[in-house]
Amino acid sequence: MGNFFTNPLISKELRERFRTPKTSWTVGLYLFVCGAIIIGFMKIIANEQTDLLGSGDRLLVIMAAVHYALICFIAPALAAGAISGERERQTLNILLTTHLSPRRIVLSKMLTSILFMFLLLIASMPLYSFIFLYGGVAPMQLVKLFLFFTVNIIFFGSLGIFCSTWIKRTSISTITAYGIGFFFVVGTGVILFFLMNFITYWITDTRMTPMDYPILEWIASINPCIVGLNILEKNLMGESWTIFSQYYWIIFTAFYLVLSVILLCLAAYILKPVRRPWSE
Amino acid sequence: MIQTHDLTKRYGKFEALNSVNLSIEKGKVYGFIGPNGAGKTTTMMILSTLLSASSGKAYVGGYDVEKEPKDVRHILGYMPDFFGVYDNLKATEYLDFYASAYNIPQKNRSALIADLLELVNLSNKADSYVDHLSRGMKQRLGLARCLVHSPEVLILDEPASGLDPRARIEMREILKKLQGLGKTILISSHILPELAELCDEIGVIEKGRLIASGSVPEVSVDTRGISIMQVKVIGREEVAEQILSSDPLVRRVDNKGNHFRFHYIGSPEEKVYLLQKLIAAEVPVTHFADSQENLEDVFLAITEGVGN
The missing domain is CATH 3.40.50.300 (P-loop containing nucleotide triphosphate hydrolases)
Incomplete structure (x- = not known):
């Protein structure tokens, strides 16, 4: 890790990525989509209510939802072709005979993939200034939201890199990354909903409510939609869930960062041409 | 190394x-x-x-x-x-x-x-x-x-x-x-x-x-009792090919028009007999000699029968 930031793969990847017109088009399209949705929503607010003061929080929810959807859509796709793309253009074997270790290759690919996602996020920051025109949003909320996005980008990037190493074809690895990502974003929510209803309707002990099952709080804490809404102060779970209401942020961050580290370690292991688990 | x-x-x-x-x-x-x-x-x-x-x-x-x-x-x-x-x-x-x-x-x-x-x-x-x-x-x-x-x-x-x-x-x-x-x-x-x-x-x-x-000399065709031969004729090519192909000591005849290249596994006396057969059939032979072997010959000679 000593000279990680002078890693040749990072400079090569960035040089390649930013030389193509596709990159500028992607940034432009991303900002256009975000901007169009925000302006459209501002128009709707202006038509609905005459007093616009304090309606910035509604705008923040919409912007956060749009951003999150774009992160879910773009981050896995950027990372899912990183290693399999090298394999497809027959450059991976050459890379593996250099002095770059599989771990370094995986980390560099991961970093260059998420750097582009961060570029998109930072480029869209000025759009958030519209929120402050209307008021009703604390700056700390925005900081929390960006940290939430950061954790998600790291997770989706790691997931994409893992799928890209595990699966040989980029198209299949992208679909797999979307599928696994969908499980965490939507699947955990569906499981939570199913378990809550199961407890409400099928457990005959009337003294027990869904709030008495800590497992549900843990599931809620790893669902990005529920956590994201909680950051935006749209609490779906109520205050009676003590673990969730107090520690949701820590649980969410720890869970996804640990999962990301595990996925990256697995990717580095899979990438080793000759796997000897007890060496090096 | x-x-x-x-x-x-x-x-x-x-x-x-x-x-x-x-x-x-x-x-x-x-x-x-x-x-x-x-x-x-x-x-x-x-x-x-x-x-x-x-x-x-x-x-x-x-x-x-x-x-x-x-x-x-x-x-x-x-x-x-x-x-x-x-x-x-x-x-x-x-x-x-x-x-x-x-x-x-x-x-x-x-x-x-x-x-x-x-x-x-x-x-x-x-x-x-x-x-x-x-x-x-x-x-x-x-x-x-x-x-x-x-x-x-x-x-x-x-x-x-x-x-x-x-x-x-x-x-x-x-x-x-x-x-x-x-x-x-x-x-x-x-x-x-x-x-x-x-x-x-x-x-x-x-x-x-x-x-x-x-x-290359160690694995050469010579060491396997095979010689590479070349025959050049200026007519009756079909007859020459027929004689060469039907000879049990001739292998892998490569017909290049008026020029044949083949592996021969017989003795020098048997080579003389092959030349006599060509002359007797009135094939106008201008060249009948051992040829420089190349890697293709080495490969073909060595791998003969490996697939079976």
């Missing part, structure tokens, strides 16, 4: 390599001959630390390829049979990337890259995008890429495949230069004339087995 002991590789029930024993001395050029699927690439990938063997041992420069892969990579340059390039990089940037991947200090890189481009005759393409180079140029650039860390051993898997004759000759000239620099080279090909002039030793591999290995 390169050694393998009973190197075996299995993919399920399929045995891609079967107890291959190789020994290549420092500074030698070793030609690996065999048809597609014979096990050349598998051997080379194991030696290049890209594949693990099912059993047996392989050493490059004294380092065990499985236990000391990092040390092997320090002294090894590998060029696969098919390889891609990075589309949006110039030739110098491409080499600079690999030079930094081999931890070459930045201050040394520009001189090194200029030297390498000159070695492979690509100095005039230094600022061209790699993707715009011809196939032959990309192969030469790939060879330059193998040399960025000045390896002692080069493993080149079919470096001239898919090249036109001119590009092939250029590639051969570069390999001769590398031979002159004292590099140990393991080079494979299924196009045999490519290796003929270049190799100090050859190994013939077929169906995963190394069936002959040694210097």
Whole structure:
């Protein structure tokens, strides 16, 4: 890790990525989509209510939802072709005979993939200034939201890199990354909903409510939609869930960062041409 | 410099390599001959630390390829049979990337890259995008890429495949230069004339087995009781072909119009009898003599019957 930031793969990847017109088009399209949705929503607010003061929080929810959807859509796709793309253009074997270790290759690919996602996020920051025109949003909320996005980008990037190493074809690895990502974003929510209803309707002990099952709080804490809404102060779970209401942020961050580290370690292991688990 | 002991590789029930024993001395050029699927690439990938063997041992420069892969990579340059390039990089940037991947200090890189481009005759393409180079140029650039860390051993898997004759000759000239620099080279090909002039030793591999290995005279056709003969006629070619094909001591008749090349497994007296048969059939023979053997003959003679 000593000279990680002078890693040749990072400079090569960035040089390649930013030389193509596709990159500028992607940034432009991303900002256009975000901007169009925000302006459209501002128009709707202006038509609905005459007093616009304090309606910035509604705008923040919409912007956060749009951003999150774009992160879910773009981050896995950027990372899912990183290693399999090298394999497809027959450059991976050459890379593996250099002095770059599989771990370094995986980390560099991961970093260059998420750097582009961060570029998109930072480029869209000025759009958030519209929120402050209307008021009703604390700056700390925005900081929390960006940290939430950061954790998600790291997770989706790691997931994409893992799928890209595990699966040989980029198209299949992208679909797999979307599928696994969908499980965490939507699947955990569906499981939570199913378990809550199961407890409400099928457990005959009337003294027990869904709030008495800590497992549900843990599931809620790893669902990005529920956590994201909680950051935006749209609490779906109520205050009676003590673990969730107090520690949701820590649980969410720890869970996804640990999962990301595990996925990256697995990717580095899979990438080793000759796997000897007890060496090096 | 390169050694393998009973190197075996299995993919399920399929045995891609079967107890291959190789020994290549420092500074030698070793030609690996065999048809597609014979096990050349598998051997080379194991030696290049890209594949693990099912059993047996392989050493490059004294380092065990499985236990000391990092040390092997320090002294090894590998060029696969098919390889891609990075589309949006110039030739110098491409080499600079690999030079930094081999931890070459930045201050040394520009001189090194200029030297390498000159070695492979690509100095005039230094600022061209790699993707715009011809196939032959990309192969030469790939060879330059193998040399960025000045390896002692080069493993080149079919470096001239898919090249036109001119590009092939250029590639051969570069390999001769590398031979002159004292590099140990393991080079494979299924196009045999490519290796003929270049190799100090050859190994013939077929169906995963190394069936002959040694210097070119050691594995020559002569040592197997086969001579390569050439007959030239100036008429009655059909009759000549019929006589040659029907002779039980003649093998592999190659008809080139008025010029026949074939393997002969008989004694000198029997050669005289064959010539008499041609004369008796009124075939106007202008030339009847032993011919210079080439690697194709060696390969065909050695692999005869291996497939069965």
